[in-house]
Amino acid sequence: MGAPPIRAARPAMSVTPALFEMLEARGWAVCDDSIAPAFRQQLYACSEAAWQAGRFHPARIGRGEAATRDETVRGDSILWLERRHGDAVMDAFMDWAAQLRAELNQRYFLGLRREEFHFSHYPVGTGYRKHFDQHRGSPHRRISLVLYLNPEWDADDGGELAIHAADDDTRESARILPQGGRLVLFRSELIPHAVLPCRRPRRALTGWFRTDAAA
Numbered sequence: 001m002g003a004p005p006i007r008a009a010r011p012a013m014s015v016t017p018a019l020f021e022m023l024e025a026r027g028w029a030v031c032d033d034s035i036a037p038a039f040r041q042q043l044y045a046c047s048e049a050a051w052q053a054g055r056f057h058p059a060r061i062g063r064g065e066a067a068t069r070d071e072t073v074r075g076d077s078i079l080w081l082e083r084r085h086g087d088a089v090m091d092a093f094m095d096w097a098a099q100l101r102a103e104l105n106q107r108y109f110l111g112l113r114r115e116e117f118h119f120s121h122y123p124v125g126t127g128y129r130k131h132f133d134q135h136r137g138s139p140h141r142r143i144s145l146v147l148y149l150n151p152e153w154d155a156d157d158g159g160e161l162a163i164h165a166a167d168d169d170t171r172e173s174a175r176i177l178p179q180g181g182r183l184v185l186f187r188s189e190l191i192p193h194a195v196l197p198c199r200r201p202r203r204a205l206t207g208w209f210r211t212d213a214a215a
């Protein structure tokens, strides 16, 4: 009797060539099947538990000393994913993201050296005004990633990610509903975007692939 065939464990997340092709052609890409539903659920539960435990803090705008809170600009609270939390779900996501960084470097020679992610929670009625993710004078953020965690979301719930045209930021080129499991990648220096006000608490995992070494 032969040995049973060895099956590689199904990775919790994967990114298809089509996603890279979209990213290359338009500077942004969206994909609904890069993450196993069970893993999305684990990330949601991890975020929810941390929220309930009061571990989120209000997000600020700007950098370093100059960072300020302005809820008319952005209304979310965040929690950074860090290895020191000793959370297996956060670690699994960061392992997956490190693989994605290797793949982005291989394809585009971006020289990405690290990534950073936070969970976000937008209370009802809040959003994030149009912005670029790359800060002025700091070119290190190159690729932005958003993974939506809400278990169910429909058009009436609002909270869309509005993508604006790279060459004319007054023109909206797409509105993306934050459906659970939906992954969006875009070029941080190129794509103006906004979060429209949501009518339900809105949860995501957001982050950036960067060219600088850890601080």
Ligand SMILES: O=C(O)CCC(=O)C(=O)O
Pocket (backbone or CB within 6 Å): 120, 128, 133, 146, 160, 161, 193, 194, 195, 204, 206
């Ligand atoms: O949650 C989103 O859809 C995007 C969030 C965002 O633009 C940001 O955190 O910079």
Ligand SMILES: [Fe+2]
Pocket (backbone or CB within 6 Å): 131, 132, 133, 193
């Ligand atoms: Fe952003």
